[in-house]
Amino acid sequence: MQTKPTRMGHKPLAVGLIVLAVALVAAGVISRRSVAEQVNEASAPLVPMVSVLAVKPITGAPLELPARIEAWQRAPIYARVSGYLKSWSVDIGAPVKAGQQLADIETPDLDQQLLQAKAELASARSNLTLAASTAKRWQGLLTADAVSRQEADEKAGDLAAKQAAVSAMQANVDRVQSLQRYTRLVAPFDGVVTTRNTDVGALISVGGAPGTELFVVSDISRLRVYVNVPQRQIAAIKVGDKAELTVPERPGKTFVATVQSLSQSINVSSGAMLVQLSVQNDSHDLLPGGYASLHFDAPLTSNALSIPPSALIFNKAGTQVATLGKDNHVVVKTITVGRDLGNVLEIASGLDSNDQVIANPPDGVATGDVVRVAAATTNAKAKP
The missing domain is CATH 1.10.287.470 (Helix hairpin bin)
Structure with missing residues (x-):
């Protein structure tokens, strides 16, 4: 009696094909889900991370102001x-x-x-x-x-x-x-010839208008220093006060200037008072007409607030800062800068002492934007 041959050898192949098909279907589903998640993440708004700092009043800040130097005596010779x-x-x-x-x-x-x-x-x-x-x-x-x-x-x-x-x-x-x-x-007095505007054979006319002088003689053994002191600090300046004077062409060298007089009037356009100082210049290290920086010895007390320069925002609305409001919403405020103290800026108006200023405002930040506050937030007092 003859028996039928069995087909057991085809079963493993069929099972393998089924498993492969299921794996391909599962991989397609997972791939589509990953792409969808990426699209959803890309379409979701990006919340920037920022660091904030609490502003504090400036105490004991020194007064440093730009000044100009002029000869003690200057005589145009016409x-x-x-x-x-x-x-x-x-x-x-x-x-x-x-x-x-x-x-x-x-x-x-x-x-x-x-x-x-x-x-x-x-x-x-x-x-x-x-x-x-x-x-x-x-x-x-x-x-x-x-x-x-x-x-x-x-x-x-x-x-x-x-x-x-x-x-x-x-x-x-x-x-x-x-x-x-x-x-x-x-020469009308002892000094140095600082200008010569003529030469041999030149036609000389009777002068008197600016720019027609033939010579200029300047007494530079002693110099006048003029500085505009803001109205908020003028009460701390009096005749006889000392100040340190520095010039860019003499790095590391300081000169002592003495307050000689105050104009006793506030300039309407600048809101400052003109103060005159004098400085000895026996070595002729200082040059008339030059720029100088004045540092008054006595520290001046100020109730203004300070922030780092990186917190400023400049746009068509003026100078602004971004502060952290309720529920991490941004509040943009317009401010007025009083003085540049180097690593910090003195804010004359626009900020409150309880404001938290965003130290690194992102580009295009506006009032109402949501931000994330970094874990390590600078909350220390800004010192000049």
Whole structure:
């Protein structure tokens, strides 16, 4: 009796195919779910993470202000006579003494005017001599009743007129001679020549307008320092106070300046008062016209708040900061910066002492935005 062959060898293959199909279906479902989750995450709004800090009042902040330096005395030397520059003897940077000659002006026109004035004076004196003898003669004839009193008075009046003419001619000669003294340009005081705007042969005209000076002599052994002190701090400045002065061309070197006077008036446009200080400059390390920084010795107390410069937001609405409000919602506030103290800024208005300022506001942050606060939040007092 013949038996049928069994087909047990096909069963493992079928089972394997079924398992493979199930695995492919499961992989497709998982892949689609992952893509959907990524799409949902991408479409969800991104909540930025920020760090916040509590603002505190600035106490004992030193007063550091920009200032400008000027010569103690500065004299522009203008021409009082017209002519040509004959010679000059000092150049820029040269030290000069009071009365030292700076240049010599050749004045041919003025020389001729002096000759003419002297000739007119000589003619007037001749006329005066004749008028005096005539008046004396007529006075004698009047005594002898040879002429009328009217004629004698006319001769006396002519004598007086001739005397007045001589006085006028003498004054004109003195005037021209006085002008001739201005052909020599001299230094008005001890100092340094800081400007020379002429040369030999140059046409010289009578000047006086800014920019037409031939020389400028400055006394730089002592300098004036001008600084605008804000109204909030002016009460702490008084005559005799000391301040440290520094200039960029002398790094690491300080100079002592003394308050000389206060203008006793607040400038409407700047809200500051002009203060004048003086500083000795025997070594000529400081230069007139330069920029300087003043640091007053006495610390000044201020109730203003401070924040780091990184917290500022600049846009068309002005200078702003982002603060942390209720439920981590952003509140943007407009502020006014008082002073730049280096690593922090003094805020004059716009912030309260209980505000929490976002130290690193993200781009485009606006009021109502939600943020996440970093775990390590800077909550210390900002020090200048």
